[in-house]
Amino acid sequence: MSGDVAVLGVGMHPWGKWGRSFVEYGRAAARAALADAGLEWTDVQSVVGADTVRGGYPGYVAGATFARALGWQGARVTSVYAACASGAQAIGAARAQILAGLADVVLVVGADAAPKGFFAPAGGERPDDPDWLRFRILGATNPAYFGLYARRRMALHGDTAEDFALVKVKNSAAGAHNPYARYRKAVSAGEVAASAVVADPLRLLDICATSDGGAALVLCGMDFARARGVADPVRIRAVSTVTPTYPRTVLDLPDIATDSAVAVEPAAGSFRASIARAAYEEAGLGPEDLSLAEVYDLSTALELEWYEDIGLCGEGEGAKLLREGATALGGRVPVNASGGLASFGEAVPAQAIAQVCELTWQLRGTAGARQVPGARAGITANQGLFGHGSAVVAVR
Amino acid sequence: MERTRTPVVSGWFTGAEAGDGFRLLGTRCSACASVFFPREDAYCRNPHCPGGGELAEVPLSPRGRVWSYTDGRYRPPAPYVSDPDAPWEPYTLVAVELEAERMVVLGQAAPGVTPAGLAVGMEVEVVAGVLDEGAGTVTTTWWFRPVEGTR
Numbered sequence: 001m002s003g004d005v006a007v008l009g010v011g012m013h014p015w016g017k018w019g020r021s022f023v024e025y026g027r028a029a030a031r032a033a034l035a036d037a038g039l040e041w042t043d044v045q046s047v048v049g050a051d052t053v054r055g056g057y058p059g060y061v062a063g064a065t066f067a068r069a070l071g072w073q074g075a076r077v078t079s080v081y082a083a084c085a086s087g088a089q090a091i092g093a094a095r096a097q098i099l100a101g102l103a104d105v106v107l108v109v110g111a112d113a114a115p116k117g118f119f120a121p122a123g124g125e126r127p128d129d130p131d132w133l134r135f136r137i138l139g140a141t142n143p144a145y146f147g148l149y150a151r152r153r154m155a156l157h158g159d160t161a162e163d164f165a166l167v168k169v170k171n172s173a174a175g176a177h178n179p180y181a182r183y184r185k186a187v188s189a190g191e192v193a194a195s196a197v198v199a200d201p202l203r204l205l206d207i208c209a210t211s212d213g214g215a216a217l218v219l220c221g222m223d224f225a226r227a228r229g230v231a232d233p234v235r236i237r238a239v240s241t242v243t244p245t246y247p248r249t250v251l252d253l254p255d256i257a258t259d260s261a262v263a264v265e266p267a268a269g270s271f272r273a274s275i276a277r278a279a280y281e282e283a284g285l286g287p288e289d290l291s292l293a294e295v296y297d298l299s300t301a302l303e304l305e306w307y308e309d310i311g312l313c314g315e316g317e318g319a320k321l322l323r324e325g326a327t328a329l330g331g332r333v334p335v336n337a338s339g340g341l342a343s344f345g346e347a348v349p350a351q352a353i354a355q356v357c358e359l360t361w362q363l364r365g366t367a368g369a370r371q372v373p374g375a376r377a378g379i380t381a382n383q384g385l386f387g388h389g390s391a392v393v394a395v396r
Numbered sequence: 397m398e399r400t401r402t403p404v405v406s407g408w409f410t411g412a413e414a415g416d417g418f419r420l421l422g423t424r425c426s427a428c429a430s431v432f433f434p435r436e437d438a439y440c441r442n443p444h445c446p447g448g449g450e451l452a453e454v455p456l457s458p459r460g461r462v463w464s465y466t467d468g469r470y471r472p473p474a475p476y477v478s479d480p481d482a483p484w485e486p487y488t489l490v491a492v493e494l495e496a497e498r499m500v501v502l503g504q505a506a507p508g509v510t511p512a513g514l515a516v517g518m519e520v521e522v523v524a525g526v527l528d529e530g531a532g533t534v535t536t537t538w539w540f541r542p543v544e545g546t547r
Contacts, residue, residue, distance in 0.1 A: 120473035127405055132475060133434070137404050137527065137537060138504055139472035140489060147466030148491055148502075155464070155516035199466045200511040246443050247430075251463065251491050251500045260431040261498035263442050 003282070005098045006225035006233035007394065009037025009218035010357040013111065015182040015211045015344040022052045022059065025214030025350070026111030027069040033216035038228065039105065041070050044218070046103035050090040050110030050349035051081035053122070062349065066109045076103060084296065085241065085384030086110060087215070087352030088392055092239040094219050104224040110349035111214030118142065119210065119346075131254040131385070138256060142298065143207050145253050147199030150301035154201065157316035159304065161201055163323070165192035167300035168205050168342055170328045175339020177369040180354075182211050183343045192300075206300040211345030215353035217360075234363045236356070238282035238393040244271040253385050272309035275389035276381055280311075283393035287311035290333050291375035292362055294355035296382040297340040307335065310381050310391075329370055337362060337370050355380035356392050363396040401534045404527050408434060409538050410455070418524040419455035420501065420538055426450045431497045456501070459521045459543060460492040463500045465514045477528040477535070490540045492520055506541035519543045 011032025013025040026049070034041055047070075049062030058065040063079040076097070082089040087110040094106035118141045121131040134140045153159040172187040187205060195204035225233045247259030249266045269277070280286050287310060295306035304318030312333055313321045321327055327335040338344070338358035341351065359378040361367040381391045403409065410419045422433035425440040427449025432441065437451055471484045478484070488505035505514070506523060525539030 118470070118473050121475070123474075125475075133405070134502075135472060136475040136477075138489060138502060139468055139476035139478075139487065140502065141468065141470075141472050144466050144468055144489055148464040148489070151466055151511075152464040152516065197469050199468060201466075246441065247498075249498075249500075251502060256502045257433045258500040259441070260433075262496075263425075263428045263430040264444055 003099065004222055004235040004237055005095045005219050006222055006230065006235055007217055007356070007360045008105070008220045008225055008228070008230065008233060009033040009035070009039065010360045011036055011216045012180045012354060012357055013214035014180045015213035015347060017116070018212045020113065020212070022055050022111040022113045022212070022214070023065055023069050025113070025212060026062070026066045026109045026216070029111060029214035029216035030066060030070060030107055030109045033107065033218045037218035039218060042073050044075055044105055044107045046076035046078070046094065046097055046106040048078040048080065048090045048094045048106060048108045050086035050353065051079055052112050052349050053081065054112070054115065062109070082388040082390070083384035083386060084348055084382055085352060085388035085390035086349040087354070088239060088380070088382065088390030089241055089388070091217065091219070091236065091353065091356060091392060092241050095236060095239055098219060098221050105218065105220040108217045108219060108353060109214070110353045112347040112349055113212045114210035114347060116210065130256070134254045134256050140256070141199070142253065143199040143202060146207060146299035146302060147202050148251065149305065150202050150299060151200065153301055153304065157319065159301065159319045161193070162189065163304070163319040164202070164206050164300040165189040166322055167297065167303045168192050170322070171297060171336050171340040171342035174329050174337050174370050175343025178339045178343060181339045181343040182209070182345050202299055202301065208298050208341035209345035211347045213344065213347035213350045213354070215350040215357050217353060217356060232396070234360045235395050236392060237395050238279045238391070240275055240279035240282065240389060240391040242275055242278045242389045243387050244389070245274070248387070270309060271389065272305065272381070272383060275383065275391050276310040276379065279379060279391035279393050283395070285377060285393065289377050290379055292334045292337050292359070292372045292378045294336055294338060294340070294358050294378065294380045296351070297336055297342050298346070300342070303335065303340070306381055310379060329372070334372050337367065337372055352380065352382055352390060355382070356394060359392070359394040363394060399529070399532050399534050401536055404535050404537045405434070418522060418538070419458055420522055422454055422456050422497070423451040424454040426452060431499065433499065433501055457494045457496045459519060460494040460501070462514055462516050462518045462520055463491040463493045464516060465490045465505070465511055467511050488514070490514065490520060492540055503538050503540045506539040509541055513542065
C-alpha cells in the first residue's frame with residue numbers, strides 16, 4: 001500500500017499525577033520511542049509536537065519545546081493544536097511529511113500536566129469564546145455534556161446506569177494489566193454505584209480523571225523501515241481528521257446550541273460516525289476487519305456510543321454488545337484493551353498518540369496479559385473540542 | 397436602592413423583566429433561512445447558502461421539548477460566578493429541541509426543577525432568569541421550566 005507509513009518506535013511516560021513539567025513527560029516518552037525504534041535523536045529529520053495549551057508558550061510551540069529538551073539538532077519542526085484530537089493531527093502531519101517525501105523519519109510527541117478537577121477555559125473576560133461562554137452562562141463542565149449524552153441514551157435506547165458501570169468494570173480490568181496506566185486496580189460495579197453523582201446520571205467512576213502523561217511515536221517510510229531490517233512493521237494506513245458537516249444536529253462541546261436544520265437536511269449518521277467512516281474508506285477496510293479498537297471513553301456512556309459510531313453494532317445496540325462481552329478482553333472485538341481513559345485519565349495532547357501506542361503493541365503481539373490474540377487491524381477514535389474528528393487505522 | 401439588571405450577554409434575549417414575552421434572540425439569514433443561536437451577525441455558516449443575504453434578528457420559539465438533561469453536583473470553575481463560602485447548590489441543565497428552528501438549545505432550568513422532574517420529550521418554556529447577583533447588579537439569563545399541566 002503506497003499510503004502506508006511504518007511505526008518504528010513507540011514510547012510512553014506513565015500516566016498519573018507526578019507534579020512535573022509536561023516537557024519532562026514528553027522528553028521521556030520520546031526517548032523511549034527512539035530506543036524502541038533503535039534510532040538516535042540525531043537520526044530524526046522532523047519533529048511534530050501536539051500542543052499543551054495549559055503549558056503557556058512552551059506548550060503552544062510544543063514541537064520546538066520537545067526538540068529543545070532533546071537537544072537542538074536542526075530537524076524540521078511542527079506544532080499542532082486540535083484539543084483532544086491534537087495527537088492524531090500530529091500523527092497526520094508526520095504521515096503527510098513522510099508520504100510527500102519531506103522526511104524519512106519523524107518523531108511525534110504529546111504530553112500534558114493537567115490540573116486537578118474540571119477543565120476550565122483560559123482566563124480573562126472573553127465573551128467571543130464559546131468555551132468561556134458555556135462556563136460563564138451555564139457552568140456547563142465537560143461531565144455535564146457527558147451527562148446529557150448518557151441521559152439521552154437511557155431515554156432513547158433503554159441503557160441503564162448498570163450498563164454504564166459495566167464499561168468501567170471492563171476497562172479497569174484491562175487497565176490492571178497495563179504498566180503505563182494511572183489506575184491499575186479492577187473496579188466493581190458496586191464501587192461505581194457507590195461513587196458520588198457528578199452530573200446526573202453519571203457518577204465519579206463513570207467519568208475519566210485528568211492526568212499527567214506523555215506518549216511518542218517514531219514514524220518512517222516503508223523503505224526506511226526495510227533498510228533498517230524491519231520487514232513487517234506495524235503500519236498506519238489511515239488518519240481521519242474530518243470536521244462535521246452542516247448542520248451538526250447533536251449538541252456538542254463547547255457549544256450551547258446545535259446548528260439549525262431548517263435550511264439544510266442533516267446528513268445521515270452522526271459526526272462521530274463520519275470520523276470512523278473516513279478512516280475506513282482511506283484504509284480500505286471496515287469494522288468487520290477489526291481485531292480491536294481504542295476509543296475515547298471520556299465517560300462510560302460515551303464508550304457505548306463509539307461502538308455504534310465505529311460500526312461494531314447498530315444504533316442503540318452498544319449496551320447489548322457490551323453485555324455479551326464482545327468488547328472485553330477475550331471477546332470478539334475488544335475495545336480499550338489498554339484500559340482506556342478510565343484507567344489512564346485525560347492528558348489531552350498525549351492520549352490520541354497513546355491510543356496508537358496501544359495498537360502498535362497489540363499488532364506486534366507484545367501487549368502481555370492484555371494481548372488480543374492474533375491482532376491484525378485496529379482503529380482509534382476520538383473527537384476534539386470545536387469540531388475536530390480523528391481516527392487512526394493501523395494494520396500488520 | 398434599585399440594582400442594575402444586566403444580561404449575561406447582550407443581545408441574546410429580550411430585555412423584558414420577568415413576565416410575559418421573554419424570548420431568546422437569534423439571527424436568520426435572509427438568503428437561505430438558516431437560524432443561528434447564539435446569534436451570528438458576521439456571516440452565514442451554511443456552506444450551501446447562495447450568499448448575499450442579511451442576518452436579521454429573530455426571536456426563537458418560546459417552547460420546545462426536552463432533548464436531554466443533567467445537573468451539576470460540584471461547583472464549576474470560574475468564570476461561573478458562585479460564592480465559595482456558601483454551600484454548593486446543584487443546578488439543572490436542560491437541552492431543549494425547538495421544533496420550528498430544528499435546533500437544540502442548552503440552558504439552566506429554573507430553580508426547583510431537578511432531573512427527577514424532567515423527562516426526554518417533555519414540553520418546556522423559556523423564562524427570564526437570574527444568573528448571579530452582586531452588590532449593585534443582577535446578571536440576567538434565560539431559564540427553562542416545564543410547561544404547567546405537562547408535568
